[in-house]
Amino acid sequence: MAGQSTELEHGLSERAQTLLKTLVERYIREGQPVGSRTLARDSKLDLSPATIRNVMADLEELGLVASPHTSAGRVPTARGYRLFVDSLLTVKPLRPATVSRLKRELGERAETPGEVIESASSLLSAITRLAGVVMLPRAEQVTLRQVEFLPLSGNRVLVILVTNNAEVQNRIIHTGRAYSAAELEAAANYINREFAGRDLRGIREAVAAAMARARDDMGRIMETALAVADRAFEGRRDDDFVLAGQNHLLEYQEMADIERLRRLFEAFNTKRDILHLLDQSIDAEGVQIFIGQESGYEVLDSCSVVTSPYRVGDQVVGVLGVIGPTRMAYDRVIPIVDVTARLLGAALSSE
Amino acid sequence: MAGQSTELEHGLSERAQTLLKTLVERYIREGQPVGSRTLARDSKLDLSPATIRNVMADLEELGLVASPHTSAGRVPTARGYRLFVDSLLTVKPLRPATVSRLKRELGERAETPGEVIESASSLLSAITRLAGVVMLPRAEQVTLRQVEFLPLSGNRVLVILVTNNAEVQNRIIHTGRAYSAAELEAAANYINREFAGRDLRGIREAVAAAMARARDDMGRIMETALAVADRAFEGRRDDDFVLAGQNHLLEYQEMADIERLRRLFEAFNTKRDILHLLDQSIDAEGVQIFIGQESGYEVLDSCSVVTSPYRVGDQVVGVLGVIGPTRMAYDRVIPIVDVTARLLGAALSSE
DNA sequence: CTTAGCACTCAAATACATAGAGTGCTAAAA
DNA sequence: TTTTAGCACTCTATGTATTTGAGTGCTAAG
Numbered sequence: 001m002a003g004q005s006t007e008l009e010h011g012l013s014e015r016a017q018t019l020l021k022t023l024v025e026r027y028i029r030e031g032q033p034v035g036s037r038t039l040a041r042d043s044k045l046d047l048s049p050a051t052i053r054n055v056m057a058d059l060e061e062l063g064l065v066a067s068p069h070t071s072a073g074r075v076p077t078a079r080g081y082r083l084f085v086d087s088l089l090t091v092k093p094l095r096p097a098t099v100s101r102l103k104r105e106l107g108e109r110a111e112t113p114g115e116v117i118e119s120a121s122s123l124l125s126a127i128t129r130l131a132g133v134v135m136l137p138r139a140e141q142v143t144l145r146q147v148e149f150l151p152l153s154g155n156r157v158l159v160i161l162v163t164n165n166a167e168v169q170n171r172i173i174h175t176g177r178a179y180s181a182a183e184l185e186a187a188a189n190y191i192n193r194e195f196a197g198r199d200l201r202g203i204r205e206a207v208a209a210a211m212a213r214a215r216d217d218m219g220r221i222m223e224t225a226l227a228v229a230d231r232a233f234e235g236r237r238d239d240d241f242v243l244a245g246q247n248h249l250l251e252y253q254e255m256a257d258i259e260r261l262r263r264l265f266e267a268f269n270t271k272r273d274i275l276h277l278l279d280q281s282i283d284a285e286g287v288q289i290f291i292g293q294e295s296g297y298e299v300l301d302s303c304s305v306v307t308s309p310y311r312v313g314d315q316v317v318g319v320l321g322v323i324g325p326t327r328m329a330y331d332r333v334i335p336i337v338d339v340t341a342r343l344l345g346a347a348l349s350s351e
Numbered sequence: 352m353a354g355q356s357t358e359l360e361h362g363l364s365e366r367a368q369t370l371l372k373t374l375v376e377r378y379i380r381e382g383q384p385v386g387s388r389t390l391a392r393d394s395k396l397d398l399s400p401a402t403i404r405n406v407m408a409d410l411e412e413l414g415l416v417a418s419p420h421t422s423a424g425r426v427p428t429a430r431g432y433r434l435f436v437d438s439l440l441t442v443k444p445l446r447p448a449t450v451s452r453l454k455r456e457l458g459e460r461a462e463t464p465g466e467v468i469e470s471a472s473s474l475l476s477a478i479t480r481l482a483g484v485v486m487l488p489r490a491e492q493v494t495l496r497q498v499e500f501l502p503l504s505g506n507r508v509l510v511i512l513v514t515n516n517a518e519v520q521n522r523i524i525h526t527g528r529a530y531s532a533a534e535l536e537a538a539a540n541y542i543n544r545e546f547a548g549r550d551l552r553g554i555r556e557a558v559a560a561a562m563a564r565a566r567d568d569m570g571r572i573m574e575t576a577l578a579v580a581d582r583a584f585e586g587r588r589d590d591d592f593v594l595a596g597q598n599h600l601l602e603y604q605e606m607a608d609i610e611r612l613r614r615l616f617e618a619f620n621t622k623r624d625i626l627h628l629l630d631q632s633i634d635a636e637g638v639q640i641f642i643g644q645e646s647g648y649e650v651l652d653s654c655s656v657v658t659s660p661y662r663v664g665d666q667v668v669g670v671l672g673v674i675g676p677t678r679m680a681y682d683r684v685i686p687i688v689d690v691t692a693r694l695l696g697a698a699l700s701s702e
Numbered sequence: 703c704t705t706a707g708c709a710c711t712c713a714a715a716t717a718c719a720t721a722g723a724g725t726g727c728t729a730a731a732a
Numbered sequence: 733t734t735t736t737a738g739c740a741c742t743c744t745a746t747g748t749a750t751t752t753g754a755g756t757g758c759t760a761a762g
Contacts, residue, residue: 048736070742071724111523158517166509168521172462250613262601421711422755
């Protein structure tokens with residue numbers, strides 16, 4: 001009847017919590033199943049191993065810890081990690097050196113948003129020694145600065161878009177007929193005059209509207225402009241992410257199963273599942289954590305994913321995070337992901 | 352004293368050659384050390400195992416085969432593979448389906464040279480189930496179609512280069528002072544008029560020459576043009592390659608050593624060593640093969656690299672190839688690399 | 703020159719014993 | 733009622749023989 005406030009939350013006594021916390025911390029540090037004797041020494045509770053064994057039996061009952069075999073100590077389960085990160089974890093403040101490194105390499109080194117994002121991914125991976133991912137900013141945020149059309153052979157047109165932040169996109173579109181360089185130049189001028197500063201999606205809609213409205217009575221230039229722009233600003237659901245440091249994953253014992261690893265790397269290549277997962281965090285308040293099977297993707301079964309959305313202004317434009325073994329140093333990783341998200345947002349805003 | 356013509360080449364009797372060939376083929380197929388009994392059955396020579404053992408002893412003496420331990424049959428050494436590919440190998444003609452797949456996906460699907468190269472790399476890797484690499488074409492071959500300068504904040508200028516083949520490059524340069532949009536436009540016009548159609552390196556030199564010559568008496572426009580172009584076309588030693596399918600390497604038994612694998616993947620990331628190696632093949636006539644330590648890079652010790660230069664017109668512009676375990680199906684891989692090189696060249700030329 | 707025969711070697715598999723870590727349970731102590 | 737000492741038990745890891753089988757090298761006969 002030790003009715004501590006904390007007990008009610010998840011039906012665990014203060015003592016059980018302390019022991020679970022100690023166990024998880026120890027296991028994260030050493031990677032070995034933790035026995036009752038070790039735990040007795042590690043926790044400051046001054047209890048005998050026997051007592052601790054009783055508590056461990058309870059925790060096992062609750063599915064928070066498990067033992068690989070009868071005589072092997074306990075290991076946290078996914079649920080154990082979950083409870084740990086939710087209510088027991090004390091996050092480590094970042095070393096100032098780390099923060100300033102992040103600031104420097106995100107803010108100063110990188111010129112274009114693309115480079116900033118590359119840096120963010122590399123930094124995440126380098127600092128955590130896990131795989132780093134940064135989802136590319138949503139297209140809504142991208143506004144047009146200038147567009148250029150160049151004629152190619154075979155009814156094709158090379159479209160060059162310069163967007164708000166010195167970012168250049170280019171694509172090739174197929175048109176119904178061949179356009180002359182002069183026609184295309186005039187069309188580009190028209191679009192630049194009319195639409196510069198608006199976001200790409202908006203332009204597409206405006207163009208579509210204009211086409212519907214003025215089917216008949218429009219000048220040659222405008223007709224060309226609209227025909228080309230219609231394709232130039234097309235959907236391009238640019239869902240993609242930048243991955244860095246997947247090699248780090250080769251450093252961990254628990255990733256030694258080469259077939260699992262192959263499937264995981266395959267998922268990185270395919271991108272689809274990872275993107276879906278990242279997408280789920282886009283509406284989260286801050287750092288979000290998927291432990292083991294929680295992610296719902298089989299390839300990530302023995303992995304944890306720590307994510308955070310990042311904002312430009314007050315608008316969430318993307319998600320970043322790290323992927324690594326469930327046994328990771330959450331107390332370090334969480335603040336790193338958190339701070340990187342903030343700094344990436346800041347760096348992208350200041351361009 | 353069986354003085355066959357082939358014997359003189361490397362001092363091996365016809366029979367020894369046949370046996371070595373059979374052994375290597377068998378080992379490549381099965382991955383297990385080959386014993387004398389098996390070899391007796393496999394080769395059509397109708398010899399007893401005992402005789403074969405004598406021959407094997409000779410081959411071992413010559414360093415062409417080795418046995419992992421006394422009772423384990425023989426395995427080809429790097430030198431054995433070398434002799435095999437140099438004089439014993441009968442290459443398999445490619446299946447027509449493979450050739451047409453290559454043609455289709457290189458020629459039709461891909462729009463820009465960048466895409467063609469990506470495809471080549473993916474195809475190499477998909478067809479051989481090894482890692483595919485394609486070195487990017489040399490900059491000498493890249494000619495200017497159009498250049499555009501856009502002013503950015505902080506004395507920076509965004510340079511957009513459109514090159515011969517609908518390829519767009521962009522970079523940001525720092526200039527001594529701020530230039531207005533009008534100035535930059537005039538400068539771009541000047542360069543486009545003056546240098547369009549010339550290769551980038553040539554332009555850089557021409558610009559440097561012009562600057563040296565006309566230090567004093569040049570118009571404002573030309574001065575701006577030269578100042579900016581000097582940086583815009585700067586070195587950019589764009590040595591780089593496109594890698595695909597490194598995951599395939601996880602499928603091979605002989606790549607199971609996770610620490611070696613990590614170092615290999617690291618080398619892929621670093622790119623430097625791989626680039627040097629590819630560079631060595633740039634002057635080769637056709638397909639070139641590096642077996643095991645022949646490459647000179649420790650990380651590639653248990654790997655073979657099969658490369659071929661590829662041409663646009665009659666000019667070699669790059670190198671492509673595959674990387675995999677020494678135990679690979681050379682008879683299949685060699686023609687695939689060879690044909691891909693030709694088709695890549697053709698696809699790049701036709702743009 | 704070829705090959706049968708045989709002794710020999712070595713890795714891999716199997717079986718068995720032992721040590722050590724850690725558990726659960728019980729009964730006594732607090 | 734809670735804690736803990738004690739103990740039997742379980743299971744892995746480790747080490748040691750032993751056996752089996754594949755394959756060799758050598759020798760002597762064909």
